Amino acid sequence: MAGASLSFSLIFRILCPPAKKKCRIIHKGGTMKYHAFARHNLDKLPTYGRLSQEQIRSIKIVSEVFPFKTNNYVVNELIDWDNYQTDPMYILNFPQREMLRPGQFKSLSDMVEGNASKADLAEYIQELRLNLNPHPAGQMEHNVPSLQGKVLTGIQHKYRETMLFFPTQGQTCHAYCTFCFRWPQFTGVNELKFAMKQASLMISYLKQNPSITDILITGGDPMVMKASILERYIQAILNADLPQLQTIRIGTKSLSFWPYRYLTDPDSGELLDIFRRVSERGIHLALMAHINHPVELGTDAAKEAITRIRNTGANIRSQSPLLRNINDDPATWSDMWKKQVKLGIVPYYMFVARDTGAHKYFGVSLERAHHIFNSAYQQTSGICRTVRGPSMSAGPGKVRIAGIAELKGEKVFVLEFLQGRNPEWVGKPFFAAFDADAQWLDDLQPAFGEKEFFYEQEYRKLLKVDKLPGHTLSSENKQYA
Ligand code: SF4
Numbered sequence: 001m002a003g004a005s006l007s008f009s010l011i012f013r014i015l016c017p018p019a020k021k022k023c024r025i026i027h028k029g030g031t032m033k034y035h036a037f038a039r040h041n042l043d044k045l046p047t048y049g050r051l052s053q054e055q056i057r058s059i060k061i062v063s064e065v066f067p068f069k070t071n072n073y074v075v076n077e078l079i080d081w082d083n084y085q086t087d088p089m090y091i092l093n094f095p096q097r098e099m100l101r102p103g104q105f106k107s108l109s110d111m112v113e114g115n116a117s118k119a120d121l122a123e124y125i126q127e128l129r130l131n132l133n134p135h136p137a138g139q140m141e142h143n144v145p146s147l148q149g150k151v152l153t154g155i156q157h158k159y160r161e162t163m164l165f166f167p168t169q170g171q172t173c174h175a176y177c178t179f180c181f182r183w184p185q186f187t188g189v190n191e192l193k194f195a196m197k198q199a200s201l202m203i204s205y206l207k208q209n210p211s212i213t214d215i216l217i218t219g220g221d222p223m224v225m226k227a228s229i230l231e232r233y234i235q236a237i238l239n240a241d242l243p244q245l246q247t248i249r250i251g252t253k254s255l256s257f258w259p260y261r262y263l264t265d266p267d268s269g270e271l272l273d274i275f276r277r278v279s280e281r282g283i284h285l286a287l288m289a290h291i292n293h294p295v296e297l298g299t300d301a302a303k304e305a306i307t308r309i310r311n312t313g314a315n316i317r318s319q320s321p322l323l324r325n326i327n328d329d330p331a332t333w334s335d336m337w338k339k340q341v342k343l344g345i346v347p348y349y350m351f352v353a354r355d356t357g358a359h360k361y362f363g364v365s366l367e368r369a370h371h372i373f374n375s376a377y378q379q380t381s382g383i384c385r386t387v388r389g390p391s392m393s394a395g396p397g398k399v400r401i402a403g404i405a406e407l408k409g410e411k412v413f414v415l416e417f418l419q420g421r422n423p424e425w426v427g428k429p430f431f432a433a434f435d436a437d438a439q440w441l442d443d444l445q446p447a448f449g450e451k452e453f454f455y456e457q458e459y460r461k462l463l464k465v466d467k468l469p470g471h472t473l474s475s476e477n478k479q480y481a
Contacts, residue, residue: 032260035072062095067186099358134184136356162214170222174258181354199236216249223254227270247284256296259305279313292320294336319349323362330375337384350389394441412447
């Protein structure tokens with residue numbers, strides 16, 4: 001199997017780096033065994049004794065509402081346990097008390113610690129979740145196409161050239177990000193999920209829509225799927241003979257949360273072979289890596305995984321939201337982009353955090369987002385400037401804050417669509433009245449006294465066309481549960 005064997009010295013270097021960190025367990029055959037930690041087995045964390053009682057309480061209460069899962073790689077190799085309370089990797093992965101409003105935290109803790117009935121607790125948790133805007137930008141009801149009258153739950157088609165596909169088996173992750181904008185996928189609440197199992201439906205839809213040149217396989221994290229399952233989907237695409245197909249993208253955080261997926265998982269060689277096969281067919285395979293902080297690029301395992309992926313002919317592009325308490329300063333971003341370029345990763349997007357879940361804790365004003373992006377951009381050479389942002393993935397499209405300016409005596413945000421529900425919107429500058437507190441497109445008003453932005457009337461019409469009833473489909477994945 002290509003790429004399946006690692007030299008002993010490389011395995012040793014990956015599993016036992018020379019840093020002060022503990023050597024991880026090397027299993028038979030040189031594999032690194034994945035261990036998940038969640039609320040039910042929190043006390044099994046190797047670093048459990050380092051958590052304060054208050055932290056343990058916060059994790060237990062807040063994870064009633066938000067999904068929580070970490071793993072042995074994140075815990076052993078990414079988190080700085082000497083400063084864990086302010087460590088970005090800890091905050092990225094462990095629920096924080098401030099993710100709920102003080103009143104919500106108190107009511108919930110009173111119920112949990114006061115032994116409220118299961119039914120009452122479940123009802124209150126559901127109420128909290130539904131108040132946290134679980135599906136921003138109408139992602140459950142808009143952009144879900146249908147085929148011969150059948151709603152294609154598990155497909156989204158928002159932009160002409162790109163179709164998103166959510167394979168059922170890829171709807172979990174190796175660990176969960178506390179900011180996750182798809183957090184309802186992992187809450188066990190069925191009506192908040194969407195996914196698809198049949199590749200045949202996806203293929204039929206692609207054949208009927210020759211404008212689609214890019215397929216984005218996403219989740220959750222599709223890289224939790226066994227290679228044999230991913231192969232089923234990829235092979236169906238390759239066999240379908242789609243002359244328009246240019247790119248298969250895979251959205252993943254595995255480079256940061258489980259790089260051993262490409263190194264020592266039993267089917268890692270098989271997985272890399274699938275990537276290689278796509279490239280050899282002349283189709284661009286792009287791994288869309290979620291990388292939130294430069295620390296994620298610093299381990300031997302991550303570096304080796306990047307090398308091995310690139311050796312298959314695949315490209316890696318990076319994207320991340322801008323997150324208060326994790327990466328909200330220019331130096332972090334410029335450092336991250338520089339490190340990415342050095343490792344052969346193409347910086348792609350800085351997103352504005354979506355208004356969902358714990359947005360109150362992670363959100364950054366648009367003014368500050370613009371400042372951070374610009375300052376970081378100015379600190380890099382031209383080769384890093386493939387990155388675009390700060391961009392809001394809003395209902396009408398991806399809207400970038402291109403600048404803050406003074407026009408006709410008014411301070412304004414200069415905005416532009418990077419992607420639009422109507423491709424003709426892309427690239428046209430438009431203007432919003434400056435608002436120092438605004439954190440999202442919905443917070444903005446058109447500048448110069450205009451009643452609405454240029455695209456709004458047409459967008460309303462588009463919404464009428466594609467509004468569909470909500471759907472349910474369960475998702476499952478055992479390997480990384
Ligand atoms: S990896 Fe992506 S889908 Fe998974 S928890 Fe993080 S942001 Fe959400």
